[in-house]
Amino acid sequence: MSGLLSKIFGRPYSAVMPTPSGVHALVRRTHEERVLRALREGGAMRRGEIADVVGLSRSTLSEITGSLLHRGAIVVVDTDAGRRVGSGRPAERLALDPGSAQYMGVDFGHRRVHVVVADASHEILLSGSTPYDNDLPWSARIETAFTLIDQLSGAARVHFGALQGIGIGVPGPYPTPPTAGPRPAVGSLGHPEAVGVDAAFVHRFGAAAIVDNNTRLAALAEAISGDQATEDLLYLRLGDGVGGGLVVGGRLVTGSNGLAGEFGHVTVRPAGRQCRCGKHGCLETVASVPAVLAACRAGGAALHSLDDLRSAVRRPHPVVDAVLRDAATAVGAVLGSSAMTLNPARIVIGGEITTIAPVIVRQAAVTIAGQLFPSGVAGPPVRAAGLAEDAGAVGALAAVFHNSPLLAGYPEADAADPRRLTPGGTADGRAQ
Template structure:
């Protein structure tokens, strides 16, 4: 590939490295055209064609379709490549307060099976875990899911997810992934049941990752806020989820917006959550004489353009905009995403956040971040968990080995994996 004289072992290693970058890009992004792959991995089209040729020949990747349906311009549709769908499976699990969602996808990111099971919000973790495992059993029976191929499991759990001081890493900890103990050993239960590495994180944070990396306009820097019973958030910085020094990064709901405001369940006063959570918004409507019981009532009032609901939503969104504005001055994200069912019902929220944000930004940041409603719904938490696995699983260990005859001694030995993937 270069004009240099290289021993065959080196040559093979360089190619293996290129192959791994291509496989990793496909694992993280799902199906991509050669042009997209070349851009993401930083290889020339010529080198890339050589690499994908070998991978296709070995069956490590396959042509899944063309990009004809996504294309806006003219020109010949490009083939889209993906990891061999049958080569690996990934599971995402999202524990909410009252239900668990499970989704299983193949290596090309196609969802093979998904389902949900309900429980009370008082149900203990051990029982929730049992319900989730039972749900997986049912899904297995319905779809062509064979868990021997599971390369990783992502699990989202509610609420702030700090790492308790001095807690030991889970038995399921693969080298190089950030894992912390899940509530009541849910991580260990899944790892033992499926013999696969498990990643656990706050489900709002996982949603932030999913919003950042899914879709054609994926971004490396994103601020995510979700309005629901509380106000949660998640940050993606430089393409990575931010957890913070003790697992509390992204808790935008507890930034103070009114120093002398209402008491918050966290013990402080005037947190963003006391003005912008769904219960806070409903309560404010009552105060102004508009009795709303729930989100359906609120949606009705919005559709009738009731002045009270408009005013309350604008005030809540302005407070949210100020908090997001400070986070934007701090992190300079490319995108701000507001999630939660209420955001879908009341477009004024995103509008007002964008307006407040624009007023609060450093004027030289001429473009400013895009402000958008979340693409994924609250019920898509398992997709977020899946995104974390696609991005973090210890990857490709089960891929067809390089069998190229130019390989020097040892370069196709799987034990080399730990040596080659240096993560300082």
């Protein structure tokens, strides 16, 4: 969803010029929306941090936040008094009113669904997951998710009366809708039957829903998590399949029909095994978990699960080590070529197998370095994913934060007297 600035500046032109007080009100509302957007997307922040993000002077920001605090749109969540060194007034951290909204992130993996629910201040209210069979029909997967949500909300006594948005991740390419007409087909890679998953959640919860590829959403989660968030990221996840995501300028890149970041279907062995996409020798046929386990078995190592692989890695096994390094080299070749084109700030490789076998990330980093310019300029750091297997759900949640309304449900200040509020609407009493 586009920002509310377009709603302000996109109004039809009027021959009647706004009065000075009207201009002041317009500018003030714009500043408020920028502050609320920063808090919605970034969570709790100090005033100085907000000022840096929105580009307002400290005095203007103090006036804006004072009004928003008075109206209940934002609250003080804590101060740094317990951590502060030296004298001076403790710095308050401000956030959207936690009770004003709830947001849900759902990740339908190949074999498991993850759910995360947060409030408007980004505090996690509940989270959990439940497994299902890889061949379970989508109608049953959705019902499994609903059952999980009911169980989690019942145990935590969380009700969804303030649910504002739902982000949903699904496996494989998810087609982005054109400006008109049906979604384009994505062939055997995606899940055409999952196209209606958003409608099922809208019907169940009565809140807006967005859907995207779960690995792409995991890329967004990795880009914004931790103390070193980045706006430019290459992300690849090794699991039952191999997927990826691109974050450029702080936004997900989907491509013209939703196929951006499909690193798993880049050809690395032209004469290799046939992939489920129909081509031969895709990265997925070499570096996915099933492909790695199959290659180990072909070499004489009886591995049938990630637990078996964990045991084999603990007691060095020459066949297993060779297979892992071969898969990692293929991963590095694909990511290295992409890095040479896109020049990312960071490369992240995810999936449980990277935790079990760190050699994958190390070997991939060596290969990536060999693909880049042989100059004194350091290439992007390559690291294992910092988030757990619920990264797709967290990313879905992040996508909702970046697509939800800014001011839904908050009263506006009277244009003549900023301290006077009208219930449930604008200064002249119109409902929002």
